[in-house]
Amino acid sequence: MQGVKDQVKGYLLDNFLMGGMDQDIQDETSLMDSHILDSTGFIELISYLEEQFQIQVSDDEMVPDNLDSLKNIAHFVSTKRALATSD
Amino acid sequence: MESRQRGPGRLPSDVLRVDAAAEVERIGESLRRIVGLTLRRRGVIIALSGGVDSAVCAALAARALGPSKVFGLMLPEKDSSPTSLTRGRHVAEQLGIPYAVENIQPTLEAIGCYRSRDEAMRAVFPDYGDGWKSKIAIAGGAQGRFNYFKLVAQSPGGSLKEARLPLKEYLQIVAATNYKQRIRKTIEYFHADRLNYAVVGTPNRLEYDQGFFVKNGDGSADLKPIAHLYKTQVYALAKYLGVPAEICSAPPTSDTYSMPQGQDEFYFALPYDKMDLALWSHNHRIPAGELAHHLGITENQANLIYRDIEAKRNAARYLHAAPVLVDAFLAASA
Numbered sequence: 512m513q514g515v516k517d518q519v520k521g522y523l524l525d526n527f528l529m530g531g532m533d534q535d536i537q538d539e540t541s542l543m544d545s546h547i548l549d550s551t552g553f554i555e556l557i558s559y560l561e562e563q564f565q566i567q568v569s570d571d572e573m574v575p576d577n578l579d580s581l582k583n584i585a586h587f588v589s590t591k592r593a594l595a596t597s598d
Numbered sequence: 599m600e601s602r603q604r605g606p607g608r609l610p611s612d613v614l615r616v617d618a619a620a621e622v623e624r625i626g627e628s629l630r631r632i633v634g635l636t637l638r639r640r641g642v643i644i645a646l647s648g649g650v651d652s653a654v655c656a657a658l659a660a661r662a663l664g665p666s667k668v669f670g671l672m673l674p675e676k677d678s679s680p681t682s683l684t685r686g687r688h689v690a691e692q693l694g695i696p697y698a699v700e701n702i703q704p705t706l707e708a709i710g711c712y713r714s715r716d717e718a719m720r721a722v723f724p725d726y727g728d729g730w731k732s733k734i735a736i737a738g739g740a741q742g743r744f745n746y747f748k749l750v751a752q753s754p755g756g757s758l759k760e761a762r763l764p765l766k767e768y769l770q771i772v773a774a775t776n777y778k779q780r781i782r783k784t785i786e787y788f789h790a791d792r793l794n795y796a797v798v799g800t801p802n803r804l805e806y807d808q809g810f811f812v813k814n815g816d817g818s819a820d821l822k823p824i825a826h827l828y829k830t831q832v833y834a835l836a837k838y839l840g841v842p843a844e845i846c847s848a849p850p851t852s853d854t855y856s857m858p859q860g861q862d863e864f865y866f867a868l869p870y871d872k873m874d875l876a877l878w879s880h881n882h883r884i885p886a887g888e889l890a891h892h893l894g895i896t897e898n899q900a901n902l903i904y905r906d907i908e909a910k911r912n913a914a915r916y917l918h919a920a921p922v923l924v925d926a927f928l929a930a931s932a
Contacts, residue, residue, distance in 0.1 A: 549913040550745040551769075558765045570762060573743040 618838035641667030648682030670697035779815025809914025
């Protein structure tokens with residue numbers, strides 16, 4: 512899961528904070544409440560996750576519990592990948 | 599879901615009641631002061647969409663400045679409802695203001711608005727082409743998800759298709775359709791410049807607060823006289839000002855896509871009267887349970903609406919932002 516976190520963090524720092532500092536996004540930082548992502552930003556993030564990790568995010572899965580922090584994203588991506596492997 | 603820190607406030611039933619006569623007088627005084635003293639212009643330009651907001655702005659301006667100092671514009675294109683033009687004319691003629699009708703369709707065709715939009719739509723629905731109708735609709739926020747947009751398309755035979763818009767196609771459709779509001783604004787400023795007039799923006803509070811406008815399109819203006827009024831209050835002023843009944847009774851639409859589309863379907867989580875109440879309650883820190891009771895929804899749904907209001911405010915920050923200077927020299931030298 513640490514690998515997913517690092518990868519997504521790098522993507523967010525490069526693309527949304529334009530090379531921001533590592534400490535700008537902690538594992539539990541809310542990407543919405545901290546204004547790192549707005550609604551278009553979350554659509555961008557979902558596109559990135561789908562492409563990068565070869566997963567499909569359904570409408571019902573577009574919720575803060577899955578996507579609003581690095582911790583949630585890492586858990587969500589790991590679960591999706593595990594499910595895909597077991598299919 | 600996480601409970602919100604809110605006060606013990608109650609939600610009175612008449613919170614959106616407005617003294618229309620007093621408010622019309624107050625806005626009129628402001629209009630005279632802003633146009634004459636602050637902006638130093640000789641009158642105002644108002645694009646008449648056929649909706650209640652622009653009709654009220656035109657009526658307020660005609661009353662405050664005199665009809666001869668208000669110039670109305672109707673700017674239809676091929677996806678506009680024919681009733682929009684009829685209603686715009688009706689408003690202008692009832693108020694006795696001079697006006698012009700300029701069809702912006704040739705400009706939009708020349709600049710590639712429809713071509714770029716349809717190219718993105720075909721990437722989602724390959725059959726999309728001549729004779730098809732379409733619209734985009736917001737989804738997610740009222741269900742506790744992040745907001746996203748769906749593309750809805752209707753074939754010439756009448757069958758409906760619907761799909762979540764991928765990022766690239768969503769951005770291209772929005773960028774293409776935003777040409778409409780930006781071309782309209784360019785024409786408004788042509789007339790403003792030739793007459794030495796100011797341009798009136800017509801958002802109500804719900805639209806202004808939640809970012810329901812195109813930056814440098816309908817969001818651009820020299821003054822916005824009803825941006826402090828909830829939509830319910832705009833309707834109250836419309837009635838007081840004698841705005842034509844067919845405008846007061848028509849549901850708000852975006853009038854941007856070829857399929858019929860209500861504003862609530864396009865952007866807001868609820869119909870305007872309920873959305874007004876939700877926004878007022880959010881602004882006054884009314885507990886979600888109290889709002890839920892008034893709207894006949896669950897407390898969880900009310901909390902989701904509060905969260906959606908904040909999400910849209912967050913997205914609207916960029917739309918409201920003036921150009922940002924590295925060194926704010928004017929403020930420093932003031």
